[in-house]
């Protein structure tokens with residue numbers, strides 16, 4: 268019965284109400300836009316810092332030294348054995364000769380190593396560690412596993428470096444989690460309170476609609492549409508703010524901090540995510556605020 | 564059509580607004596509800612309308628028991644009842660036309676039909692020239708007629724009117740009651756709460772007299 272004319276009525280009614288409350292509606296969208304932008308910026312910074320710290324963690328490596336030299340067949344066998352140890356990501360053989368070569372490259376132009384022969388530096392394996400095994404305790408377990416290999420002469424790694432890195436990572440993660448939590452709660456509060464204003468402005472209308480026999484659906488539908496429209500507005504505004512933020516910073520930022528302003532996803536994906544979050548927040552905000560006035 | 568058995572109503576547990584009310588109202592009947600201020604007239608109408616629920620007793624409308632009316636069934640009940648509120652309940656930010664149209668819009672009536680019926684009832688009540696004004700710019704009597712128009716426009720089975728002539732001069736009061744009589748002649752059940760002794764005397768319709776929440780015969 269009349270569902271098409273109902274839909275038409277809902278849309279014209281909510282557009283009319285948006286128009287007559289244009290300032291409140293704009294205010295809501297702007298608030299929503301800033302709240303979303305702040306939250307998105309936090310995520311961008313957090314993901315980028317986390318990514319950078321993860322990269323540093325990739326430098327966690329363990330050196331395996333053994334005496335003498337190995338035939339290519341032995342190197343292949345040893346590599347498989349080392350990579351079979353739990354927590355090892357990869358193992359790279361560094362022969363005595365190439366170890367000297369690297370050293371010479373590092374100090375190129377100086378003749379410090381001219382007298383040194385290739386046999387004087389030990390051959391080694393450079394072992395990289397999987398991300399989950401970089402904390403001090405797990406790392407020493409991996410090292411113990413490596414020491415158990417019979418042909419290994421000595422194992423070297425920086426325990427201090429590993430400990431410091433993992434404590435920094437833990438701290439950053441905890442701080443970000445708390446910060447994100449506070450920010451999220453504040454965002455929800457701001458959004459629902461802002462939307463409550465628009466619903467509050469229409470409480471008489473809700474009461475009268477109920478008195479003349481409107482169903483809950485009929486009362487809620489225009490608020491749903493308004494929530495969507497305000498959410499779209501908020502999404503667009505937050506996307507604009509994000510673009511503004513990164514375009515200002517990209518020009519000014521020193522190279523070694525540039526990773527901070529890199530967007531972790533493509534612009535279109537970012538746009539879609541902000542829109543969907545905005546719409547969800549707008550609709551949820553409308554309904555949460557509406558619930559109080561539906562009990563009449 | 565409306566049956567009340569031993570209905571009582573206490574607001575916040577104190578004095579009884581209604582005390583052991585039993586009444587049977589037939590389909591197509593015309594009833595005046597009278598009594599002094601605070602006697603419980605509005606409360607009685609609100610219970611029929613489902614906006615207050617009785618503390619005790621049973622109320623049956625069209626064979627359905629509405630003692631504890633489920634939330635979902637309130638809208639269909641209200642679409643069958645036209646209520647003229649004592650304080651009108653008109654929306655200031657909508658026009659007279661929109662206020663009256665709201666009663667049909669919530670029922671899902673198509674816009675063309677809404678337009679036809681709203682304009683007809685507005686001219687019937689002689690306020691069509693005010694259709695595009697806000698109710699707040701109207702006189703008390705005009706607002707009252709808008710409230711009546713909104714109750715009548717959906718051609719309800721039952722009309723409940725709370726002091727519908729409270730703001731009208733004697734001539735308009737009589738015209739309004741004549742209007743309700745006309746609607747009643749077409750089969751609509753009409754219940755009017757009023758103080759106005761002269762109207763009651765003039766029409767010699769069934770009258771229920773309330774005092775301190777009880778019927779006095």
Ligand SMILES: Nc1ncnc2c1ncn2[C@@H]1O[C@H](COP(=O)(O)OP(=O)(O)OP(=O)(O)O)[C@@H](O)[C@H]1O
Pocket residue numbers: 574575579580598599600601602603604605606607649
């Ligand atoms: N919402 C309410 N909360 C508490 N008490 C109420 C409420 N509504 C009405 N009452 C009380 O119930 C009694 C009956 O009120 P009601 O409004 O039904 O009287 P009435 O006959 O319609 O009076 P009037 O002629 O002045 O409109 C009064 O004592 C009133 O104070």
Ligand SMILES: [Mg+2]
Pocket residue numbers: 604605606649725
């Ligand atoms: Mg009253």
